[in-house]
Amino acid sequence: ESGEGVDGGAGGVKYGKATDLLDFINLVSDMALAERQHLPEEMGVVLNKKEMAVQKGRYQINREFVLFPWKLTYKNPRTGLVPNGSFGKVHLAQDTKTRKRMACKLIPMENFRAADVEIQAKFRHENIAELYGALLWDQKLHLFMEAGEGGSVLEKVDSCGPMREFEIIWVTRQVLRGLEYLHANKVIHHDIKPSNIVLMSDKAVLVDFGLTVQMTEEMYTPRDLRGTEMYMSPEVVLCRGHDTKIDIYSLGTTIIHMQTGSPPWATRFPRTAYPSYLYIIHKLAPPMEDVAEDCSPAMRSFLGRAMERNPTLRASAPELLTHEALHPPREDQ
Numbered sequence: 496e497s498g499e500g501v502d503g504g505a506g507g508v509k510y511g512k513a514t515d516l517l518d519f520i521n522l523v524s525d526m527a528l529a530e531r532q533h534l535p536e537e538m539g540v541v542l543n544k545k546e547m548a549v550q551k552g553r554y555q556i557n558r559e560f561v562l563f564p565w566k567l568t569y570k571n572p573r574t575g576l577v578p579n580g581s582f583g584k585v586h587l588a589q590d591t592k593t594r595k596r597m598a599c600k601l602i603p604m605e606n607f608r609a610a611d612v613e614i615q616a617k618f619r620h621e622n623i624a625e626l627y628g629a630l631l632w633d634q635k636l637h638l639f640m641e642a643g644e645g646g647s648v649l650e651k652v653d654s655c656g657p658m659r660e661f662e663i664i665w666v667t668r669q670v671l672r673g674l675e676y677l678h679a680n681k682v683i684h685h686d687i688k689p690s691n692i693v694l695m696s697d698k699a700v701l702v703d704f705g706l707t708v709q710m711t712e713e714m715y716t717p718r719d720l721r722g723t724e725m726y727m728s729p730e731v732v733l734c735r736g737h738d739t740k741i742d743i744y745s746l747g748t749t750i751i752h753m754q755t756g757s758p759p760w761a762t763r764f765p766r767t768a769y770p771s772y773l774y775i776i777h778k779l780a781p782p783m784e785d786v787a788e789d790c791s792p793a794m795r796s797f798l799g800r801a802m803e804r805n806p807t808l809r810a811s812a813p814e815l816l817t818h819e820a821l822h823p824p825r826e827d828q
């Protein structure tokens with residue numbers, strides 16, 4: 496419903512709390528197509544009162560905010576181009592009044608899942624991209640979030656090559672803090688990988704909660720295979736139920752990608768010859784052979800604990816946060 500705008504305006508956008516945003520998400524999810532098609536103006540709930548200036552219940556593109564391509568600092572050595580434009584459906588947005596820069600993810604209503612927002616609205620942590628607001632306009636849900644203007648770890652590795660161990664340690668500690676928080680709330684991210692970790696000047700955050708689930712029992716048994724094959728744990732491939740430990744395994748494979756520049760398996764089993772890795776992940780031992788040759792003994796031990804085949808024996812986020820690999824003596828750096 497178009498509630499009271501901030502200053503009594505009758506517009507469709509209002510400030511609210513996470514519960515108001517969740518009510519809005521459920522309202523639009525249940526809206527019939529016909530209703531959604533002819534909305535007179537944008538509707539939505541804004542959480543970030545400080546940095547998103549809603550005017551008379553309006554928050555319109557090219558008025559209260561503008562969308563423009565990401566401008567990254569590094570060039571892609573292969574193309575020589577600065578990777579810009581929207582990454583998938585994620586644009587850079589800027590509030591025209593406060594100048595606040597945000598990520599704006601455009602999700603066509605036909606394939607919108609309330610889960611994409613629920614987790615980000617319900618759970619807040621410094622290593623999870625903060626949700627600032629949600630607007631429905633032109634049949635697309637606009638999700639405004641905290642922007643990682645340094646781009647994702649995938650773009651960094653693709654453009655700048657393998658990361659040094661102290662950089663990997665910096666990213667891994669932040670991802671583990673985010674996972675420790677999610678896992679303590681029985682939430683499984685389900686798609687931990689380099690492109691879902693984005694960088695700011697002072698921290699790294701997890702993004703893309705479209706596959707996230709909150710467990711109601713000790714084990715989660717999916718109806719479908721969720722995640723990205725190269726980073727998938729054996730128990731997910733087996734599809735007989737799994738728990739939060741799958742994110743720890745995917746973090747292990749993500750570290751291999753950060754230190755070698757390629758995901759596990761890809762060098763030994765080129766994608767051209769292997770259309771699917773599910774059988775390999777199921778049959779072979781975890782990809783310790785793909786760990787970088789110059790990997791420190793401590794980090795190698797860390798990876799062994801993170802990619803332990805048996806999830807009950809695999810380390811948890813709190814355990815790994817105390818692992819010596821993440822606390823190297825100064826001269827190692």
Ligand SMILES: Nc1nnc(-c2c[nH]c3ncc(-c4c[nH]c5ccccc45)cc23)o1
Nearest residue numbers: 565582598624641642643646647693702703
């Ligand atoms: N799938 C998804 N769901 N939410 C996000 C997201 C939230 N905040 C963000 N900040 C930056 C980027 C981003 C990804 N690649 C990039 C390359 C250059 C610049 C920025 C980026 C993505 C996000 O992404």
